[in-house]
Amino acid sequence: MAELRSLVIVLGDQLDLDASGFDGFDATQDAAWMAEVAEESVHVWSSKPRTALFLAAMRHFAVALEASGRPLHYTRLDAPGNRGSLAAQLSGDIARLKPQRLVMTAPGDWRVLQDVKDVAQANALPLDIREDRHFFCTVREFLAHAKARKSLRMEYFYREQRKRHQILMESAQADEPVGGQWNFDADNREAFDAAGPGDVPPRAAFEPDAITRDVIALVNSRFADHPGLLDGFAWPVTRDQALQSLHAFIEKRLPLFGRYQDAMWPGDPWLYHSHLSAALNLKLLNAREVVAAAQAAYRAGRAPLPSVEGFIRQILGWREYVRGIYWTQMPAYARRNALDAHEDLPPWYWTAGTDMACLRDALTQTLTHGYANHIQRLMVTGLYALMLGVEPRQVHEWYLAVYVDAVEWVELPNTIGMSQYADGGVMGSKPYIATGKYIQRMSPHCKGCRYDPAQRSGDSACPFTTLYWDFLMRHEASLAKNPRMALQVKNVARLSDVQKQEVLERAAAIRQGKVGAASPR
Structure with a gap:
């Protein structure tokens, strides 16, 4: 076997062929590494739908990786000798593959980052951690934003991002938002009347294929005592399905999203929401393309400004903001308990x-x-x-x-x-x-x-x-x-x-x- 230069670690929420971890990838001397490990379903009592989505999306991405001609070392959850945790599996595979270095896109979990760092150090391997390009704002940029202010507020961060990226702005020369205001809450957040939501366009749903059916069977068997049901599993698990979900939302539900974004109706879970957060967080979609699609719908007159602004604020505002908070406040943030609350969850x-x-x-x-x-x-x-x-x-x-x-x-x-x-x-x-x-x-x-x-x-x-x-x-x-x-x-x-x-x-x-x-x- 030829000497392995780089082992590119791909986590279950990094399912993008264009991720930064693949920059400079050479199929003759590099390889990707993925592993399904029980630890990710038991360190918290992960529900069956959550575990199934991650595993199904990972397995489909493995197919896409191999189709792209990139060598891949993939360990399934039910593979003989699976070591059960990311750190243990990675350590074992390093001993077998003997790479010269480890490469990865920055992870989204502090615990996972520490585990990979520890494995790299224990094996005396350089670890190249690269910026995650799925976000508008880097952690360093957020830190600079935070240091410039006495207190943090999402609204000011959001306005700064709108200006910087020229999203829903009047022009590149002016700092004025389209429509003359930054926030359209007053036009949004209505409740349904007594007749209910009416004929809501259905969400994009996908019949499980053979890969996903295998995952569902595995999860039902391996995690039988975990909460949740898989009978109606229909989440997007591929890049193509995620794009279909985006298109369906933009064309069919975005126009009324803002008006009813805070409304609830018994027995109707989907309503006018996008249902795109899972695909975004798995990196099957890029936040930039989602925001661009929403803005284009407004510019073309297919969706009203209050709905588009409300939706974009969730992604460009809150999603980016919470990531900045997480990476600038961890690990102490996870232990915060300002209200001294100690009751058990019912x-x-x-x-x-x-x-x-x-x-x-x-x-x-x-x-x-x-x-x-x-x-x-x-x-x-x-x-x-x-x-x-x-x-x-x-x-x-x-x-x-x-x-x-x-x-x-x-x-x-x-x-x-x-x-x-x-x-x-x-x-x-x-x-x-x-x-x-x-x-x-x-x-x-x-x-x-x-x-x-x-x-x-x-x-x-x-x-x-x-x-x-x-x-x-x-x-x-x-x-x-x-x-x-x-x-x-x-x-x-x-x-x-x-x-x-x-x-x-x-x-x-x-x-x-x-x-x-x-x-x-």
Whole structure:
């Protein structure tokens, strides 16, 4: 065998033939390396849809790599001698292949980065880590942005990126946004009327081929006790399928995306959302092409500005911002717990066994499809955990486990910072808390629920509403110092001592599991 110059490590979320790790690749002296390892499904209790998506996409990418003429060393999960972890498998293969150096595109997970560095050091091999070109902003550029400001706010970062990349701007010479404003929230975020969402264009769905069917069978066998279902698995697992998903969204659902981006409807998981985050995070799509497609739809008059701006903000704004937060704040960020929350995550988060209609719907959908929209994550599952006082690490591990698009660089800041306010205000300027009335406004869930969102105490009181008032009372002193929370905190003074005690007793019953869990049948 010819001497191997470079072993190019390809992780499960780096499925792009044009990734920087392949720059300068010479098929006569370099080879790619990929491995399916059980560690990635058990270090958190990864759901079946999430594991299946990663494995199916990896196997399809392996086919594409070989078709491109690039030598590949690939270890399947069920291969004899699979060592079970990325570090162990890589170490074993280095001993066998004897490369002169390791090359990789920068990973999206701090743990994985440390593992690869340790393996390289243990084997006395140079490790060439290259910039991930799937982002508009490098980590170094984000760090420079952060150092130039006393406090971080996504809105200012987003505007800076719009100007820099000339996205939805009037002209290259002017710093004015198209339409005269940066943010179209006032035009977006409507709820559906009583008739519901109507005839929503279907999401792009893909019938599993032989490769994916093999993966589904393997996951159902190997991880039989893991949560989730694979009966309706239809996620894009190839570059071509991801492009079809992008086209379907831009042409059919983007026009109404903005208006209904925060709306929820029971039993309808897909609505007008893009469903592109998994393909983006696996690198089957590049963020630049997704943003360009949305902007082109606006320029051509096929989608209104509020919808296009709202969608682009999710990618150019939030997605880039959370990556910057992750890589400039880790590893300490994962341990943040600013609200000193220590409750356990309710066990029914893994089963959907709750009698709260909104949570039951969001959890059932999550466990079935590995998907929920951003409002279900932030203002249903996340909101409940925040106000209950769940330890942030447990909430993070649940989100990382259950959602098909969960890669730690994007999931951790969204959970620890945005959802749970465990970072004390690095990600967002206030905790996002609300009573059950918010859910009633954005969905019809409350009509079919045994709880009343208008009640904060008593047997029929909505747990969201009870926990909202309990949260304000528990954190009154610290929240009163936050200008964005001052009005909400002042409302606590309107409660009598008796009313406060009633809230505390009801909240205690919720934490003890006496309220919220579905009754055994």
